[in-house]
Amino acid sequence: xxxxxxxxxxxxxxxxxxxxxxxxxxxxxxxxxxxxxxxxxxxxxxxxxxxxxxxxxxxxxxxxxxxxxxxxxxxxxxxxxxxxxxxxxxxxxxxxxxxxxxxxxxxxxxxxxxxxxxxxxxxxxxxxxxxxxxxxxxxxxxxxxxxxxxxxxxxxxxxxxxxxxxxxxxxxxxxxxxxxxxxxxxxxxxxxxxxxxxxxxxxxxxxxxxxxxxxxxxxxxxxxxxxxxxxxxxxxxxxxxxxxxxxxxxxxxxxxxxxxxxxxxxxxxxxxxxxxxxxxxxxxxxxxxxxxxxxxxxxxxxxxxxxxxxxxxxxxxxxxxx
Amino acid sequence: xxxxxxxxxxxxxxxxxxxxxxxxxxxxxxxxxxxxxxxxxxxxxxxxxxxxxxxxxxxxxxxxxxxxxxxxxxxxxxxxxxxxxxxxxxxxxxxxxxxxxxxxxxxxxxxxxxxxxxxxxxxxxxxxxxxxxxxxxxxxxxxxxxxxxxxxxxxxxxxxxxxxxxxxxxxxxxxxxxxxxxxxxxxxxxxxxxxxxxxxxxxxxxxxxxxxxxxxxxxxxxxxxxxxxxxxxxxxxxxxxxxxxxxxxxxxxxxxxxxxxxxxxxxxxxxxxxxxxxxxxxxxxxxxxxxxxxxxxxxxxxxxxxxxxxxxxxxxxxxxxxxxxxxxxxxxxxxxxxxxxxxxxxxxxxxxxxxxxxxxxxxxxxxxxxxxxxxxxxxxxxxxxxxxxxxxxxxxxxxxxxxxxxxxxxxxxxxxxxxxxxxxxxxxxxxxxxxxxxxxxxxxxxxxxxxxxxxxxxxxxxxxxxxxxxxxxxxxxxxxxxxxxxxxxxxxxxxxxxxxxxxxxxxxxxxx
Ligand SMILES: Nc1ncnc2c1ncn2[C@@H]1O[C@H](COP(=O)(O)OP(=O)(O)OP(=O)(O)O)[C@@H](O)[C@H]1O
Ligand SMILES: [Mg+2]
Numbered sequence: 001x002x003x004x005x006x007x008x009x010x011x012x013x014x015x016x017x018x019x020x021x022x023x024x025x026x027x028x029x030x031x032x033x034x035x036x037x038x039x040x041x042x043x044x045x046x047x048x049x050x051x052x053x054x055x056x057x058x059x060x061x062x063x064x065x066x067x068x069x070x071x072x073x074x075x076x077x078x079x080x081x082x083x084x085x086x087x088x089x090x091x092x093x094x095x096x097x098x099x100x101x102x103x104x105x106x107x108x109x110x111x112x113x114x115x116x117x118x119x120x121x122x123x124x125x126x127x128x129x130x131x132x133x134x135x136x137x138x139x140x141x142x143x144x145x146x147x148x149x150x151x152x153x154x155x156x157x158x159x160x161x162x163x164x165x166x167x168x169x170x171x172x173x174x175x176x177x178x179x180x181x182x183x184x185x186x187x188x189x190x191x192x193x194x195x196x197x198x199x200x201x202x203x204x205x206x207x208x209x210x211x212x213x214x215x216x217x218x219x220x221x222x223x224x225x226x227x228x229x230x231x232x233x234x235x236x237x238x239x240x241x242x243x244x245x246x247x248x249x250x251x252x253x254x255x256x257x258x259x260x261x262x263x264x265x266x267x268x269x270x271x272x273x274x275x276x277x278x279x280x281x282x283x284x285x286x287x288x289x290x291x292x293x294x295x296x297x298x299x300x301x302x303x304x305x306x307x308x309x310x311x312x313x314x315x316x317x318x319x320x321x322x
Numbered sequence: 323x324x325x326x327x328x329x330x331x332x333x334x335x336x337x338x339x340x341x342x343x344x345x346x347x348x349x350x351x352x353x354x355x356x357x358x359x360x361x362x363x364x365x366x367x368x369x370x371x372x373x374x375x376x377x378x379x380x381x382x383x384x385x386x387x388x389x390x391x392x393x394x395x396x397x398x399x400x401x402x403x404x405x406x407x408x409x410x411x412x413x414x415x416x417x418x419x420x421x422x423x424x425x426x427x428x429x430x431x432x433x434x435x436x437x438x439x440x441x442x443x444x445x446x447x448x449x450x451x452x453x454x455x456x457x458x459x460x461x462x463x464x465x466x467x468x469x470x471x472x473x474x475x476x477x478x479x480x481x482x483x484x485x486x487x488x489x490x491x492x493x494x495x496x497x498x499x500x501x502x503x504x505x506x507x508x509x510x511x512x513x514x515x516x517x518x519x520x521x522x523x524x525x526x527x528x529x530x531x532x533x534x535x536x537x538x539x540x541x542x543x544x545x546x547x548x549x550x551x552x553x554x555x556x557x558x559x560x561x562x563x564x565x566x567x568x569x570x571x572x573x574x575x576x577x578x579x580x581x582x583x584x585x586x587x588x589x590x591x592x593x594x595x596x597x598x599x600x601x602x603x604x605x606x607x608x609x610x611x612x613x614x615x616x617x618x619x620x621x622x623x624x625x626x627x628x629x630x631x632x633x634x635x636x637x638x639x640x641x642x643x644x645x646x647x648x649x650x651x652x653x654x655x656x657x658x659x660x661x662x663x664x665x666x667x668x669x670x671x672x673x674x675x676x677x678x679x680x681x682x683x684x685x686x687x688x689x690x691x692x693x694x695x696x697x698x699x700x701x702x703x704x705x706x707x708x709x710x711x712x713x714x715x716x717x718x719x720x721x722x723x724x725x726x727x728x729x730x731x732x733x734x735x736x737x738x739x740x741x742x743x744x745x746x747x748x749x750x751x752x753x754x755x756x757x758x759x760x761x762x763x764x765x766x767x768x769x770x771x772x773x774x775x776x777x778x779x780x781x782x783x784x785x786x787x788x789x790x791x792x793x794x795x796x797x798x799x800x801x802x803x804x805x806x807x808x809x810x811x812x813x814x815x816x817x818x819x820x821x822x823x824x825x826x827x828x829x830x831x832x833x834x
Binding site for chain 2: 195200204205206207208264
């Protein structure tokens with residue numbers, strides 16, 4: 001009844017592996033056109049930038065996996081809010097960092113919870129609900145800061161997040177890897193993860209097998225909010241400063257990272273390892289395009305084209321193996 | 323080759339990884355013939371149908387059509403050549419109307435090169451008219467396909483193939499979700515189509531259907547053809563022997579009604595519905611060790627009744643007692659915790675996670691009990707899944723394969739098997755043997771007998787009257803959401819069952 005172990009090529013043709021392969025290729029390409037692109041220092045820098053995107057994209061991965069056109073457009077705004085809460089609440093005091101972090105995570109969780117309730121109970125489409133929430137959070141930020149965030153970054157954040165831990169690799173990269181292992185375990189090795197894939201694949205089946213679909217959705221959007229706030233914490237540690245639209249540029253790239261990582265937009269298929277690879281690819285592409293000195297519009301076009309090509313390749317692979 | 327043959331498959335082979343779906347399988351279909359394709363679950367019947375339909379490209383072998391070798395690169399080419407196939411897994415577009423589904427991909431015959439809306443409507447109505455009186459009131463051109471119950475969707479699939487006016491019509495388990503009257507009507511039509519010279523291939527696991535309608539049969543076992551017989555010259559035993567490769571004695575005995583009559587103690591489960599969705603004032607009790615059948619035509623509230631027991635239709639005016647205790651399940655998870663299990667009637671829409679593995683489908687209702695600390699014990703989960711798979715003789719590649727790689731009957735075993743992992747006290751079954759082969763059916767009956775001996779209560783709806791007659795202690799017949807008859811012991815006969823289903827009044831049902 002058992003089948004001989006799958007030949008390597010099939011494994012290599014899964015989307016996350018394609019993404020990793022592409023990342024290596026991009027690195028080599030960069031080195032070729034601009035020697036020095038693949039230097040150790042450069043690579044750690046790229047990793048660090050990918051880490052921000054990757055951490056913010058944790059929530060997006062969960063939400064997209066949950067299916068039902070799941071998407072979270074409020075991640076960017078919650079990143080900003082999370083950073084601002086820590087910045088203002090600590091006022092630069094190390095001692096207040098832990099409570100401030102907990103408050104930021106709690107607020108992120110609550111915002112996501114409201115998203116989830118709107119989507120699961122009131123049946124508002126996720127796109128509409130989270131887009132609305134993005135506006136609300138931005139409004140809250142304005143009210144909370146008056147447009148000019150006051151406060152300071154606790155010094156200890158610098159040593160946790162931007163200073164190298166070992167081998168010149170900064171802390172946020174380690175944080176990312178630890179989170180990556182944690183989220184992958186959450187998805188593959190817990191009842192929550194199994195139920196998440198189930199509701200993404202077929203909600204009727206899930207419900208008739210005892211999965212509380214609405215509760216799962218609410219929890220998942222809440223987690224997305226919490227991970228976005230965590231992204232704000234990491235970003236603040238790196239920048240040591242906040243501004244009012246700090247997180248905005250991350251919203252759409254998180255979706256791109258999830259998709260490039262091979263998670264199906266329809267839900268129920270994919271994982272966080274893919275998103276990590278996707279975040280790397282996207283970061284490499286932008287670095288490469290900047291290195292090449294392409295103007296902004298050229299970068300946007302190339303970026304878009306790469307996404308389209310990858311999606312076409314994945315679609316083909318799925319059909320072939322479907 | 324021989325001119326009398328309309329369609330011929332010659333030494334067709336197909337592998338999926340290490341699974342051999344077909345191995346040099348050959349069969350020939352004559353004009354005006356009904357040819358049954360038989361075999362156990364996973365023996366390659368659907369794969370052969372898909373090769374003929376141009377859906378699956380064979381690794382080897384040839385297809386001959388009317389004396390010419392053909393090679394279809396896609397289903398459209400096969401269709402153009404006059405081959406229409408009703409696939410085992412339904413394929414209607416749920417958001418399109420019945421009429422649009424019927425003509426999807428081919429327009430109704432048009433005059434002056436334009437689709438004439440009125441003519442199209444008339445053609446559609448003529449087609450639906452074939453089954454009108456054995457379907458519900460919503461069986462109409464403008465109804466959305468997704469709103470039809472499974473049996474009526476199946477009828478639309480059949481009509482969609484018929485609308486092509488094919489030379490060859492393949493029906494892959496098209497009767498599995500139809501009730502007795504619908505099957506009767508279909509077979510009447512098959513007789514007409516046959517007379518017109520169509521060649522018809524039918525795949526079915528119901529023996530009586532083969533003897534009712536087929537002229538010849540080709541039997542597959544593990545992808546190989548093991549026999550071709552003329553129906554007039556064979557027996558049920560011979561066919562079962564060919565299909566299973568064993569003497570049919572064992573299979574037969576298990577089908578007999580489990581002997582132990584239910585001990586009339588206090589009821590395990592009792593339900594009283596005052597007003598519900600599709601249900602109107604009814605009461606029932608299930609005793610430990612009893613198999614309670616639900617009979618009647620399709621869509622008379624049987625599914626709603628089972629769903630209500632399972633807590634999946636909240637907001638109805640009903641009261642439920644489990645072992646005497648009043649219970650109100652607001653969600654299936656609550657019913658599950660109380661020891662209920664439910665096998666839905668539509669495996670693809672309600673029973674399977676198509677995108678996930680066999681393992682995850684098996685364990686979906688039980689993951690929580692495999693937590694060891696914060697993480698799941700996947701090793702133990704795999705062992706449990708393998709054990710159930712073995713018990714049900716599941717034919718599969720690996721536990722991590724997509725559940726869609728299973729044959730139809732094997733997928734049904736997964737839908738059923740996931741509840742065995744939980745050792746329930748009450749089993750609610752909505753047509754659970756749909757598409758399951760004779761051997762596995764016998765084993766399933768055996769399993770039911772074992773479970774009832776342990777004191778389980780079973781509520782069982784089947785579209786197959788024979789199953790109700792041979793398995794159940796008692797059958798409640800439903801008509802328009804009410805129980806119109808309760809048949810047991812000597813009253814439980816085919817005749818009574820059919821009469822009650824149709825609402826034919828009985829002359830006082832005293833002692834027989
Ligand atoms: N897409 C696929 N990928 C992998 N294996 C497959 C695929 N399709 C079919 N198989 C395997 O090929 C074998 C034959 O399957 P097939 O669907 O033809 O069986 P069948 O005779 O129609 O069975 P059933 O009576 O259960 O419908 C099975 O073992 C099945 O698991
Ligand atoms: Mg089949």
